[in-house]
Amino acid sequence: MSLVRDLASKLHAPTAWSTRPLEDDVLAALLGAARIAPSADNAQTWRFVTVRDPQRHAALTRAVSDNERAILTEAPVLIAALAEPWIIRSARAEQPFFMVDVPIAIVHMCLQAAEVGLAVRVAFDLDEAGVRAAVRAPTSFRVVAVVALGYPTTDY
């Protein structure tokens, strides 16, 4: 028995999305699962921007790589996963810990998504400046990924 394996095995990359919108409480649970992820120095540098507005959604999808764009364009909700970089006092201070901690928070979000039957696509290959512009993030923020969420089609 393993809850983690059960959840992870439920999670599939979407090929198409249902038109069913994401309920607010589902979205809150996803962000809640991400929020309690562990992080270096417990700095919690993640900054999530939920995008449902069609214009911002379009701007955000233009900032991801060509091979991710089609599936993200059709997703009911996008979440831009950003970070305020945080300096870790460490023997390996050069390590950008936000690139560790934000993906960890995203995985929490993915497992939570699996629990409620959502499909998830995480795009890491993107234009940082384009994402920042789309969600009006400060230039000091780094962009980690864009997370696309939605219910899968019934024949999924």
Next chain:
Amino acid sequence: MSLVRDLASKLHAPTAWSTRPLEDDVLAALLGAARIAPSADNAQTWRFVTVRDPQRHAALTRAVSDNERAILTEAPVLIAALAEPWIIRSARAEQPFFMVDVPIAIVHMCLQAAEVGLAVRVAFDLDEAGVRAAVRAPTSFRVVAVVALGYPTTDY
């Protein structure tokens, strides 16, 4: 209800370990949870080395930073989390994806550990060459972290 939040909230950093050894099937479940983590290009670059031999255990703890050493020294099991770096064809090819994917696998392991009541400490601040030598890993491998695992003391 959220399984992820339930698991994450069960997980605490250890202050002391029970002498109870980790059962082989528990260890297998931890590695099994890590093994099914998502990774870039599904490359699964993680390489985990479980250390229970006292001499290797001692060598491994010498390779972590001073402030992690005491708690790792007493841990019943250490797992060295390494990676064979993998080149991702990406607009951001400079990103060392193993530093994203191996921590994600470690988080799967941590949530699995929470499920069976284990305490976990993950040390990222370490001497890579020292860890490689302790677990006899090839020099081409990168070191991501050392994971200390054990049952917590009863007054935990």
